[in-house]
Amino acid sequence: MGRFHRHDDGTVHEHDHDDPGHDHDHDHHHHPSHADHWPPHLPDEPLLSEDESRSEQIGDHRGYSTGRERIEVLERIFDENDAAAQANRELLDAAGVKAVNLMSSPGAGKTMLLARTLAALKGKVRCGIIEGDIETALDADRLRGLGAQISLLNTGDGFGGECHLDAPMVARALEGLDLSTIDLLLIENVGNLVCPAEFDVGAHRRAMIASVTEGEDKPLKYPVMFRSVDVVVVNKVDLLPYLDFDIDLFLNNVHSVNPRAGIIETSAKTAEGVGEWIAWLYQLLGIQPT
Amino acid sequence: MHELSLARSIEAIVWRVAGERAVSVVELDVGELRQVVPETLEACWGMLCAGTPLSGSRLEVRRIPGVIHCLECGTETRLGSAPILRCNSCAKQSVEIVSGEEFMVTAVQLEE
Numbered sequence: 001m002g003r004f005h006r007h008d009d010g011t012v013h014e015h016d017h018d019d020p021g022h023d024h025d026h027d028h029h030h031h032p033s034h035a036d037h038w039p040p041h042l043p044d045e046p047l048l049s050e051d052e053s054r055s056e057q058i059g060d061h062r063g064y065s066t067g068r069e070r071i072e073v074l075e076r077i078f079d080e081n082d083a084a085a086q087a088n089r090e091l092l093d094a095a096g097v098k099a100v101n102l103m104s105s106p107g108a109g110k111t112m113l114l115a116r117t118l119a120a121l122k123g124k125v126r127c128g129i130i131e132g133d134i135e136t137a138l139d140a141d142r143l144r145g146l147g148a149q150i151s152l153l154n155t156g157d158g159f160g161g162e163c164h165l166d167a168p169m170v171a172r173a174l175e176g177l178d179l180s181t182i183d184l185l186l187i188e189n190v191g192n193l194v195c196p197a198e199f200d201v202g203a204h205r206r207a208m209i210a211s212v213t214e215g216e217d218k219p220l221k222y223p224v225m226f227r228s229v230d231v232v233v234v235n236k237v238d239l240l241p242y243l244d245f246d247i248d249l250f251l252n253n254v255h256s257v258n259p260r261a262g263i264i265e266t267s268a269k270t271a272e273g274v275g276e277w278i279a280w281l282y283q284l285l286g287i288q289p290t
Numbered sequence: 291m292h293e294l295s296l297a298r299s300i301e302a303i304v305w306r307v308a309g310e311r312a313v314s315v316v317e318l319d320v321g322e323l324r325q326v327v328p329e330t331l332e333a334c335w336g337m338l339c340a341g342t343p344l345s346g347s348r349l350e351v352r353r354i355p356g357v358i359h360c361l362e363c364g365t366e367t368r369l370g371s372a373p374i375l376r377c378n379s380c381a382k383q384s385v386e387i388v389s390g391e392e393f394m395v396t397a398v399q400l401e402e
Contacts, residue, residue: 068314069400073307076394077299077318164292194325195292220372224325227373256374259383 081199084167088174088202095179097128098284099187101165101203103225105218106191108211109235111139112268113277114186118146120278121184124290128182130173132165132190139188151176155190164195167202184285193218197225205284210254211236212245219253226254231262233277238267293327296393297334303395304344312401313347321354323373323390328353356390 076082092099104110118127127148131140132155140152151173155162159169170187177185187203189196206229210218213236219226226232232254240247247265254261264280266273282289304316316335320326328351339345356369360377367378369390376383 068402071307071398071400073303073395073397075303077296077303078393080299080302160294162292162295166295198292198325220374223373224323227375255383256376257372259375259385 078198078200081167084171085200085202088167088171089204091174092179092185092202092204095182097179097182097185099185099203099205100281100284101187101189101196101201101206102209103189103193103196103206103229104191104209104211105193105214108191108209108214109268110188110191110209111142113209113233113235113266113274114188115143115146116268116271116274117186117278117281118143118148120274121281122147125184125281125285125287126182128177128179128185130165130170130177130185130187132169132173132188134161134163134190149177149182162195163190163192164199165189165201166199170201184281193222193225197222197228205230207231207233209233209235210250212239212243212247212250216246216250216253219250219257223257226261227258229258229261231264231280232258234263234265235268237265237272238270292325293330294334294338296326297331297338300335300349300395301338301344304347304398307395307398308400310343313344313398314401315348315350315399316395317350317397317399318352319354319392319394319396320351321390321392322356322369323387324393326393352396354389354392357388358385359388360385 089099102110102114114129118129121127129140129143129148129150130153131137131143131150132153133139135154135156137152137154140150143150153159153165153169153173155165155169162169165187179185185203187201189201208225208229208231210226210232212234234247234250237247239245251263254263262280264273264276266277268274279289300316300318304313320328320331328349331351332349335347335349339347356373358367358369358375358377359365360367360380360382361384362382363377363380365377365379366388367376367385373390375385375387377385
């Protein structure tokens with residue numbers, strides 16, 4: 001007789017308990033979703049209670065028929081990701097590695113800024129890169145030969161073509177790096193101003209690149225991204241003479257949604273301002289530039 | 291865009307809570323500061339649950355307004371569609387978010 005089994009990671013499958021080959025090892029996974037690589041240990045059991053006192057306290061007037069059982073849960077949906085992110089951070093801390101989650105829209109200049117960064121830090125700071133893209137190794141190829149360890153993460157390859165990196169994906173990518181031989185990990189997220197902002201991947205800082213060709217209104221249109229970061233790198237400033245971009249209005253919009261955001265103006269193409277970005281990285285590393 | 295992976299996380303929680311019992315409704319709190327489109331989440335939920343024991347269950351989303359508390363004057367400001375972190379009363383920006391970032395499963399209703 002077949003029977004459904006629920007795994008801790010939420011996957012479910014059916015098999016026959018009378019099957020002599022069945023070994024009761026429920027750690028295997030069949031599900032091709034990314035629930036697959038949630039950490040094997042989940043947060044403690046959710047707060048379970050069959051009383052409905054909280055609903056009354058907070059004035060929950062949603063109707064439910066009293067004949068039905070209602071189980072109060074109160075579990076944050078990001079808890080699983082956040083636990084995996086914390087595990088990543090602990091792994092990095094144990095190896096003495098600082099990590100930056102670098103986000104932006106497609107084409108803002110993440111890869112070119114990273115190439116500048118690797119060139120500037122070569123021989124001084126040992127860098128690792130996690131290169132997140134839906135498809136292709138094009139960006140990883142652009143960064144080869146600059147002295148960094150590179151772990152490519154194609155979200156189209158077994159991760160359902162996700163539009164963002166999440167903590168379990170980064171955990172997988174970390175396995176492809178020798179953390180004992182790097183100081184700084186730069187995580188190039190998937191180009192997207194929406195989804196990556198919602199997922200902690202275990203980095204110590206979050207940075208985003210906004211290029212001046214994208215318009216002044218982007219902080220108001222994508223406030224969650226702009227609010228999530230420690231620093232906004234305003235890139236392609238070499239193009240300012242040719243654009244109507246009002247940088248003061250843009251910065252005002254950034255600070256409207258994130259009063260604490262640091263601002264670094266750069267042109268990854270001409271290297272203008274890149275030194276300030278490098279100085280920010282040195283500050284994170286807690287060492288003096290050499 | 292990331293609603294499908296969020297639906298998978300919700301599914302994991304519901305399985306853990308309900309086991310093999312039939313679920314009718316999953317109650318969620320979704321803050322307005324979250325980039326979650328309830329309609330998209332519901333569509334993803336339907337796709338994900340089709341053909342599983344959760345088929346037929348539905349999500350019931352309660353939206354939680356974005357509210358900031360001013361650390362200067364104590365005023366609470368309800369955030370509008372663009373979440374400008376500035377006190378409505380004194381225009382200072384030293385504020386903290388009081389609500390609107392919720393994204394949680396609050397309850398699971400079982401079929402009789």
